Amino acid sequence: MLIVSGWVRNVFSTISGFGLAALLLLGSAQRAHAASPDPSLVAKIDAATFEVVIPREANDPLTYEKPLPLDLLPYQERTDKYFSVGTAFALGHNHYVTAGHVLLVAVGDLTGPPALRDASGHVYAIDKIEKFSLQQDFVMFSLKEQPSGNAALETNTKPALNSLVYAVGNALGTGVVIRDGLYTSDTPEDENGRWKWMRFSAAASPGNSGGPLLDQDGKVIGVVLMKSPNENLNYALPIGEVLNAPDDKATIDKRVSYQLDVMEDDQNGTFKAEFPLPASYADFNATYLKLFYRNNEDQLKALLQQQAGELFPHGAGSNHILHDAPEVSLFPELIVRDRSDQWVYTGHELSRVPLTGNGYVANGYVGHNFLVHLRRPDDMAAATFYDDPKRMMGLLLKTGYWARPIGPEKIKITSMGDPTTHTTYTDSWKRHWKVSVWSLPYINAQMVVFALPVPDGYAIMLRMAPSVVTHDSIIDLQALTAFLNVDYGGTLAQWKEFLAEPSLLPDVLKDARIDFDYGKRFSYQSGNIAFDYPSTLQSVTPDNMLEVGVGYYPNHGALTLQTAVVQIRMNATDPDRISIKRHIAPSADLDDDFKQAWGKLAHKQHPYDGAPYNDGDEMDIATVIDPPGATEPSELYTAFYATQGTHSPDDMKAKLATLTQQLKVKSSD
Incomplete structure (x- = not known):
């Protein structure tokens, strides 16, 4: 189920509906069986199978406590200019296929568009997106430059059950491997049984997603997508579903659920849309994000409307808050509905890191949100402090909570530079928040900070999430301001x-x-x-x-x-x-x-x-x-x-x- 929540518990579940298992095909690499295709067929498979890659950051905006000890990383990782996210294969003249969620890993990416890379290391830019289905989890596209030889795989739309199959993919990012097993069964898709997934026993590892599932003659029978969480059986989409899909549109029809951190109730709905194809990757990216963001906004709006009569200051427990003897708390607190359906204050200071000049950073959290009380040092004048988000972030980083892992070490981040965006937001209580977003390209994430000026500094709500859900984080935090007591x-x-x-x-x-x-x-x-x-x-x-x-x-x-x-x-x-x-x-x-x-x-x-x-x-x-x-x-x-x-x-x-x-x-x- 696609979870489109305030934090979006996992970015990959947000964009694909299959979760991390769908993107990376969870499970450890397994030893290949003895059966293997003919060497001449192996050469053809290798020539028609590619890595799907996205660029690594070229210019790091972050500053660290010391130079990054990149020599601690494996040679391939520290020298590779790309990050491998999956597998694709050639299917006819200038037609390439991969899993939809593999492509969507790059949607909203901070470092650049996805591309294909062959075994020699040559990288090919994507030209047009030709077919796409979110629910069936596949995409077909063309390349701007054709690989030499124009190798392509043939298809078989009627494979026999219990026949020998080969799962092909860039397992663990170390190159294309071929592993054998059996095509064991079919199972209907979960929502309405609109098609059937193929189930197979050939081993699959992180990086296999989007690779071809082949019959014993090397013909494509499916697109490898995901792994069963409970047994050693993997899933593929029958290749006939790809071939028979319409050529002129992208289709989105996926069950979704939206949740806000102040209550456990979900808003269940459907992310449903269509848009014309073919389209350049840039246009596809922009159109998909626009629809994705609009759907999230609609889901949040529907959730709040559905709960309107029971949201604070209405609903059980509200009168306890409205009539209780007032006490002062300089640490921000969220008003949430607990498991007994009572509105209560939650969110308490859990730790405090001192700064110079009587300043400190007090920390806590509720749900997916960091809560912070930042007391500015006495030598920081208000006139410059409140207009300098870089300085505010510099104080937060002095806690040492944010660090970049390099091998066994964690290198503290000392500056994130200027935010990529810096705006204001006035909430329903007429409080004026300063909203800043910082990018962390090395993990394709962004930090969203809602900072409310108070006399001694800031009351802060903060999230760090994959860049594709930054908009989701912003609209959630806007909604949460109505429930934050400062x-x-x-x-x-x-x-x-x-x-x-x-x-x-x-x-x-x-x-x-x-x-x-x-x-x-x-x-x-x-x-x-x-x-x-x-x-x-x-x-x-x-x-x-x-x-x-x-x-x-x-x-x-x-x-x-x-x-x-x-x-x-x-x-x-x-x-x-x-x-x-x-x-x-x-x-x-x-x-x-x-x-x-x-x-x-x-x-x-x-x-x-x-x-x-x-x-x-x-x-x-x-x-x-x-x-x-x-x-x-x-x-x-x-x-x-x-x-x-x-x-x-x-x-x-x-x-x-x-x-x-x-x-x-x-x-x-």
């Missing part, structure tokens, strides 16, 4: 620079007024919250940590991101803190824990009674702010103050009074 934090010095760049600000911070005079006072105003306090309550310094947590609140019939919590700490490690939190009355469907918590707020019970209390090594005090004019408010605000050590009750109450004296909230009722 709070905003940084030092006062960082906030000052961040707020000076209006293009970086999400709607939730567009009206933010954050003012401070070091050593004297701090004031904050955004959304429904406004307050200020003198430095006698808490020292006001450039290292103060200001964190603004966001939540989902109704606004004229729609949910918008609004301020949920404001917290100021002495610095990144000091527990002394001030916070103002917004609390929402629980909906009727929520459990008693929510209702009891709301009851404490509504009745100003401990810990919201304005009485100080000890909490480990610190003292805390909190109170509820009476909303203006509401007799039964649907939301309440709390003011909280914490400091280290032991302090008198009167001193703590005076601190709380200083905080609440200039605290004003607006009612949303």
Whole structure:
């Protein structure tokens, strides 16, 4: 089944429907049987059989920690300018056949079009694509230059069961080999039984895909395609299906399934299209990709429409998120539907790599997505940092997570250079993402980075996938932004620079007024919250940590991101803190824990009674702010103050009074 998912679990399953086994014919090389064709026939087979190759990268855009030790690679690999991906064979004058998935390995390739290579090493460029079927997995094409001799194989469309056959192909990329076995049976294709696969016992190895299956007289009876995962039987498409296919069109009719990482539900559909042939490889490549991308977009759209009534902020568990007591998390979190069909936060920091100047890269993952919080070093000015994707990527690479394997060594990548594309994307919550794509030609892959500016750096979603699915990664990540929760934090010095760049600000911070005079006072105003306090309550310094947590609140019939919590700490490690939190009355469907918590707020019970209390090594005090004019408010605000050590009750109450004296909230009722 063709899986067209957010990450596309395997690029080859995406483009062929058979998975890696289809492309490489999984299974180890096996010793050939004793039977072999006549030597004169072997010469003819060799002359008519070719490698399918794609160019290796000519200009590597990457920079490494040291020169690549290419001498560790086998001689053929380090000297070959091409990468062998399969086998093709000549079938009549200037007609060549290979597996469809072999050709599609090169579709969207970063290094150049596919070609054929003969035993002497001569490379022949593809001219026209003449026949193509995605579902039957074959392609017929012509070459711009004809090999000398014009060797071609004859065909047999009615082979006998249990007869001797030869599987021919570029096994393991080491040259064409011929191995024998039996034509054992036929089996209908899985979807609708529209044709029958041939099954045979001749050994096949990675690189055999697209090669001919021959009868004992050297006539083509099928195209070798894939290996059974459970037994030593391989599959071929009968050559009659190729010969009888229409000459004037490419056909695509394949069952597909699309999945998004926030839910386990699949969107099942069909990738179905036709387009005229013959066409140049470049035109075929462009047309196929256009249809492939459009199908992915349609599948994603259908999935979201199918699930619309149950997607967050609807569906089970949504109210837990909408009404829960707000907490600040500077690490990005995805809202996903778990196996119990509840929407929950997921994605936590799993590791942290320090950078110079108090910077760091915090990492985690959800599904196929890397999640990252990048704190920029103190010496990187916001004015240049946010407009320099190369610098951002350079910091990510300092984690050492990305390296190029060369033999037994892994050589760290230190720079990817400038991105191939750099754009912006505004999500449904009116946040402005910087979207960059970098190429890694040596593995024919691209890295897609969605970076959301925050005061101390970036909140990032990242994928690295084969180049053919870069578009798929982009549309998936666009969809996932609707489910990604990002709070905003940084030092006062960082906030000052961040707020000076209006293009970086999400709607939730567009009206933010954050003012401070070091050593004297701090004031904050955004959304429904406004307050200020003198430095006698808490020292006001450039290292103060200001964190603004966001939540989902109704606004004229729609949910918008609004301020949920404001917290100021002495610095990144000091527990002394001030916070103002917004609390929402629980909906009727929520459990008693929510209702009891709301009851404490509504009745100003401990810990919201304005009485100080000890909490480990610190003292805390909190109170509820009476909303203006509401007799039964649907939301309440709390003011909280914490400091280290032991302090008198009167001193703590005076601190709380200083905080609440200039605290004003607006009612949303």
